[in-house]
């Protein structure tokens with residue numbers, strides 16, 4: 335064991351929360367952050383996977399935050415775009431960018447500003463996402479369904495359900511008809527559980543402030559550009575995105591942390607803590623050769639799933655079992671590099687080859703297994719080799735490790751996904767140039783089952799006076815990148831101020 339420096343904060347996991355925590359410590363203190371990371375790269379769930387000149391996020395990651403400090407970190411590493419990107423130029427778009435920004439055609443470390451377009455395919459028709467209450471929406475839904483939807487919405491305004499489940503939460507905000515068309519099946523697909531069996535807490539945390547009324551107000555007010563109002567995160571129409579995907583940002587942050595004296599040890603998996611009197615003295619991990627190494631630590635900060643952390647911690651039987659049984663939803667991304675893509679543009683926003691400007695398309699066809707599709711050409715043209723002639727799209731599936739879907743081979747999954755793509759008229763199999771599968775365990779922490787005992791589990795972990803839990807799976811909290819970063823930063827500040 336290396337005892338040379340005991341002013342070490344040992345951070346487990348190099349995702350956004352772990353990197354942000356290390357960044358804050360290195361910027362504001364003499365504490366040395368050492369990160370151990372299981373994967374061969376940084377970025378965690380927010381990483382970009384690269385293959386032969388192509389790049390896909392684990393589910394496209396929009397960068398958006400109301401936190402000015404987080405924003406300042408993003409812009410420290412990636413300066414804002416100031417001139418047109420290559421797809422603006424080729425499509426002859428008249429987008430205007432900030433005056434002092436950089437030219438993405440000439441410089442690599444640039445944060446692009448992208449338009450947020452998303453759609454829903456339902457009944458083979460396209461609806462804008464978030465749903466807009468417009469004549470077009472009513473036309474597509476049909477007069478009778480629209481009438482029923484309107485009635486049930488007004489009913490939900492007057493007769494509020496007691497909010498126990500996520501279903502109650504959504505019906506109170508959208509009415510029963512719109513809920514069953516646009517949310518019921520999708521929720522089941524994403525979470526693997528019926529909304530009527532999920533606690534309403536999920537809705538309060540993620541879509542707390544979103545109501546149909548606000549959605550309608552948003553569509554009306556957006557016509558009045560002079561009225562500046564703060565938008566809900568789920569309704570913003572622009573977002574930031576690194577030229578080469580989210581991993582570009584995490585890579586630059588990691589380089590900076592190392593340059594300033596921190597350490598990041600990749601391919602290394604947390605094993606357990608060496609403790610005395612409820613204090614962690616050192617952290618053991620398995621290195622890339624499979625050998626156990628030990629690092630002394632003044633502070634231990636975990637961003638890894640509680641289910642895995644608990645394996646290296648002493649705990650009474652019931653707490654250990656509850657933690658080991660915490661539920662998660664796993665995720666499979668199936669990417670296709672294509673000669674042709676069938677979804678064309680039905681907006682006024684110009685695009686290269688007139689493809690849809692959508693970043694995401696939610697597939698709400700009744701019989702679909704696929705949940706969503708991301709179109710990488712619209713995230714960053716710089717992530718798609720020959721983007722002016724080819725297309726990179728990924729179909730997103732949700733599964734549980736070991737279930738029928740997860741257990742399929744990559745080849746079977748590609749076959750299934752491409753068949754669904756043909757069925758829903760997204761692209762033809764004959765146009766596939768390349769395809770690849772990315773599997774991601776623990777993509778979503780689920781608020782069911784033993785989650786009801788989460789406070790008990792956390793209280794037990796908090797017995798260790800120098801252990802801190804941060805981030806999405808570290809806290810078993812369904813949060814975004816910026817919230818994960820804020821959490822890491824706050825813990826760093828707490829450590830600096832209070833030791």
Ligand SMILES: Cc1cc2nc3c(=O)[nH]c(=O)nc-3n(C[C@H](O)[C@H](O)[C@H](O)COP(=O)(O)OP(=O)(O)OC[C@H]3O[C@@H](n4cnc5c(N)ncnc54)[C@H](O)[C@@H]3O)c2cc1C
Pocket residue numbers: 346347348349350351352370371372373376377378379380392393394395396397398602603604637638639642665777778804805806807808813814815816818
């Ligand atoms: C499909 C999808 C789409 C998303 N879209 C968005 C979006 O558009 N915008 C947004 O802001 N957020 C989005 N998110 C959320 C975002 O990915 C997370 O909020 C963020 O990555 C959480 O960061 P974190 O550091 O808390 O955790 P993670 O990113 O999970 O990082 C934890 C790290 O710990 C490592 N690790 C795990 N176990 C061990 C171990 N035993 N030993 C060592 N290391 C270990 C992991 O490899 C990982 O690198 C999305 C997430 C998903 C799944």
